[in-house]
Amino acid sequence: MESQNGARSRxxxxxxxxxxxxxxxxxxxxxxxxxLLGFTGVLAALGxxxxxxxxxxxxxxxxGGALVxxxxxxxxxxxxxxLIAERFGLSARIAAALVLMAVSGVLLAAExxxxxxxxxxxxxxxxPEALALAALAVLLAGLAASSRGMTRLQAMLFPLIAAxxxxxxxxxxxxxxxxxxxxxxxxxTLQAISDLELRxxxxxxxxxxxLKAYLTPFNAITPIGALLLSLxxxxxxxxxxxxxxxxxxxxTGYRARLTVxxxxxxxxxxxxxxxxxxxxxRLGILSGLVGRDPAALxxxxxxLGRLGLVKVCGANAVSADAVTAACAALADxxxxxxxxxxxxxxxxxxxxxxxxxxxxxAVTISIAVVVALAALAxxxxxxxxxxxxxxxxxxxxEDASLDAAPSSGAAAMLAxxxxxxxxxxxxxxxxxxxxxxxxxxAWGLSLAAAGLAPSVLAAIWWSRATPAGAFLAIVAxxxxxxxxxxxxxxxxxxxxxTWSALSNAGFGAIADYETARDAFAAAADEERAAALATLxxxxxxxxNWWGIKPAMAGAMGAAVGLLVLVLAxxxxxxxxxxxxxxxxxxxxxxxxxxxxIRRWHWxxx
Amino acid sequence: MKDTxxxxxxxxxxxxxxxxxxRTRRAAWLAAALWAVVALLLPLVAQQLEVLAILGIPFGxxxxxxxxxxxxxxxxxxxxxxxxxxxADHGLDG
Numbered sequence: 001m002e003s004q005n006g007a008r009s010r011x012x013x014x015x016x017x018x019x020x021x022x023x024x025x026x027x028x029x030x031x032x033x034x035x036l037l038g039f040t041g042v043l044a045a046l047g048x049x050x051x052x053x054x055x056x057x058x059x060x061x062x063x064g065g066a067l068v069x070x071x072x073x074x075x076x077x078x079x080x081x082x083l084i085a086e087r088f089g090l091s092a093r094i095a096a097a098l099v100l101m102a103v104s105g106v107l108l109a110a111e112x113x114x115x116x117x118x119x120x121x122x123x124x125x126x127x128p129e130a131l132a133l134a135a136l137a138v139l140l141a142g143l144a145a146s147s148r149g150m151t152r153l154q155a156m157l158f159p160l161i162a163a164x165x166x167x168x169x170x171x172x173x174x175x176x177x178x179x180x181x182x183x184x185x186x187x188x189t190l191q192a193i194s195d196l197e198l199r200x201x202x203x204x205x206x207x208x209x210x211l212k213a214y215l216t217p218f219n220a221i222t223p224i225g226a227l228l229l230s231l232x233x234x235x236x237x238x239x240x241x242x243x244x245x246x247x248x249x250x251x252t253g254y255r256a257r258l259t260v261x262x263x264x265x266x267x268x269x270x271x272x273x274x275x276x277x278x279x280x281x282r283l284g285i286l287s288g289l290v291g292r293d294p295a296a297l298x299x300x301x302x303x304l305g306r307l308g309l310v311k312v313c314g315a316n317a318v319s320a321d322a323v324t325a326a327c328a329a330l331a332d333x334x335x336x337x338x339x340x341x342x343x344x345x346x347x348x349x350x351x352x353x354x355x356x357x358x359x360x361x362a363v364t365i366s367i368a369v370v371v372a373l374a375a376l377a378x379x380x381x382x383x384x385x386x387x388x389x390x391x392x393x394x395x396x397x398e399d400a401s402l403d404a405a406p407s408s409g410a411a412a413m414l415a416x417x418x419x420x421x422x423x424x425x426x427x428x429x430x431x432x433x434x435x436x437x438x439x440x441x442a443w444g445l446s447l448a449a450a451g452l453a454p455s456v457l458a459a460i461w462w463s464r465a466t467p468a469g470a471f472l473a474i475v476a477x478x479x480x481x482x483x484x485x486x487x488x489x490x491x492x493x494x495x496x497x498t499w500s501a502l503s504n505a506g507f508g509a510i511a512d513y514e515t516a517r518d519a520f521a522a523a524a525d526e527e528r529a530a531a532l533a534t535l536x537x538x539x540x541x542x543x544n545w546w547g548i549k550p551a552m553a554g555a556m557g558a559a560v561g562l563l564v565l566v567l568a569x570x571x572x573x574x575x576x577x578x579x580x581x582x583x584x585x586x587x588x589x590x591x592x593x594x595x596x597i598r599r600w601h602w603x604x605x
Numbered sequence: 606m607k608d609t610x611x612x613x614x615x616x617x618x619x620x621x622x623x624x625x626x627x628r629t630r631r632a633a634w635l636a637a638a639l640w641a642v643v644a645l646l647l648p649l650v651a652q653q654l655e656v657l658a659i660l661g662i663p664f665g666x667x668x669x670x671x672x673x674x675x676x677x678x679x680x681x682x683x684x685x686x687x688x689x690x691x692x693a694d695h696g697l698d699g
Binding site: 047048051052055058059061062063066067070183184187188190191215217218223226227230231234253254257258260264265267268271272274275461587588 | 649665682
């Protein structure tokens with residue numbers, strides 16, 4: 001155990017970066033490549049319904065900063081696994097380590113996917129080659145990088161990320177002699193989108209069924225769904241070392257708290273351009289693409305089409321001829337493009353912005369370079385934090401100032417091997433295109449929220465939480481969330497057949513699913529693959545419990561984890577004296593506190 | 606939390622004791638509760654407050670894209686100050 005003045009002694013020997021550097025790095029990590037592409041894509045497509053993700057992002061900082069970070073810092077613990085290990089012992093530590101590996105794998109798949117897309121845009125490489133290159137880069141960087149180096153690098157990246165979001169919105173306004181402050185013109189842009197949506201509906205250039213009105217909330221998501229999504233993202237972020245470990249390593253509690261608060265300020269400043277950028281994409285599509293002759297599309301759009309990122313009339317927009325042929329083959333061939341015939345991939349929305357705003361291709365390439373750097377840095381930081389967390393305390397040079405006994409070189413080697421083992425798996429999974437970037441991010445954070453959040457919070461805030469309770473909570477929470485995500489994604493027909501009584505699907509969706517199921521049963525051998533794909537697509541629309549989407553599984557898993565934690569802690573042996581002393585140290589209690597706990601412990605014996 | 610409720614606040618340069626934890630706990634959970642109200646609950650009724658446009662942006666949209674982030678940053682900055690005061694009152698340097 002660390003001595004009582006351990007936290008203080010780190011003040012002299014601490015990791016040596018200022019709160020501002022830590023905050024810049026955390027801000028840059030939160031606005032990673034996958035977040036930049038995914039969030040702009042979702043906001044451009046869904047409008048107000050996409051904003052639940054931003055609430056989740058803010059919640060990760062708030063809950064992590066208020067409820068977890070200061071207490072880790074006080075006890076010289078650098079992350080959630082170290083906390084769980086010291087407070088709940090080996091079983092909970094192993095369970096939490098497995099959860100963290102799974103979470104890191106899913107989040108890495110999102111970052112590698114984003115890096116692959118950005119590399120494609122920069123170099124014109126095909127998807128498989130770009131993903132392989134992305135995985136190799138993350139693997140090498142994850143092996144070589146140190147925590148301190150990554151903090152400096154991500155801190156330096158932050159201004160570039162902020163610029164990549166702001167410039168494509170500010171440059172067109174400057175060019176037109178307007179006000180180059182996105183927030184001041186944002187209201188007008190939103191109004192223009194609403195007006196245009198109505199006009200397109202009147203002209204039958206938009207499908208009233210598939211059009212998601214930009215300014216109307218709870219179109220694509222229910223109010224409770226939005227709440228659960230925000231909570232999943234917030235709890236997930238608040239229990240991950242990628243957010244917690246930098247401030248937790250600060251020399252004093254004040255600096256730790258200031259690091260988190262400054263991160264929130266920086267994320268706010270950068271995100272001021274996020275919603276205006278997304279709205280400009282939406283406006284650009286509505287005003288610039290809808291109503292166009294399919295044969296007269298811009299070269300930048302065809303460039304994205306060649307990378308598989310833009311589809312028109314259901315086919316990749318690789319050339320004017322291909323688009324014309326695809327549109328002519330539709331049952332209802334359009335003379336001009338309608339909104340539902342233009343599909344910009346979620347990951348490509350940000351890259352479409354310069355083209356839609358009339359900016360040169362060099363701007364798109366510059367944004368792609370920044371996104372690639374942000375994704376590579378965030379992925380590397382995921383590997384580095386996973387490595388540190390698995391290795392245990394005192395295993396890294398940055399920990400030299402902690403007066404914990406250093407773990408053996410073998411433990412550090414094993415941790416490195418395990419962390420690096422996750423990267424190719426994540427890359428392989430990303431290559432199967434399991435879901436959109438935001439969906440992947442939400443899955444990863446859901447697993448963290450379900451598996452880690454109850455135990456991390458209870459470790460600090462509930463003295464009666466027991467090691468067995470924490471272990472069972474981790475297992476129960478993550479099992480439920482993982483089951484829900486995997487079953488609704490990969491085994492949707494079976495999931496629906498098992499749980500049809502809990503599904504909130506409407507009659508239309510159920511009828512479509514049943515038609516697909518019957519068609520699959522009756523399909524001849526050569527049609528089975530296509531019928532199976534249709535069956536899965538229809539089943540995914542109806543496979544749910546009470547309408548909860550897989551991205552919100554974290555809140556559900558966290559609730560179950562908490563319940564299991566409370567029930568199991570009530571009937572299992574209490575923590576050891578050493579584990580309870582950790583609590584006393586967190587709570588600012590020392591001698592008299594220990595005395596009190598010892599007496600209590602003794603009485604129970 | 607039975608074990609935190611004994612003894613008075615100690616003087617500076619000795620361990621801070623249970624009142625330190627009580628005040629720290631209250632500040633942290635108050636911040637979390639306020640965040641939950643503004644970021645989780647307020648958006649549910651924001652549609653009813655659409656008349657309150659800010660910079661021409663409907664209130665619900667403004668809250669989601671910017672309001673929640675401003676509120677979170679302010680809460681965290683206030684918490685830094687508040688906890689700093691609690692630490693100082695109990696003779697800790699943070």
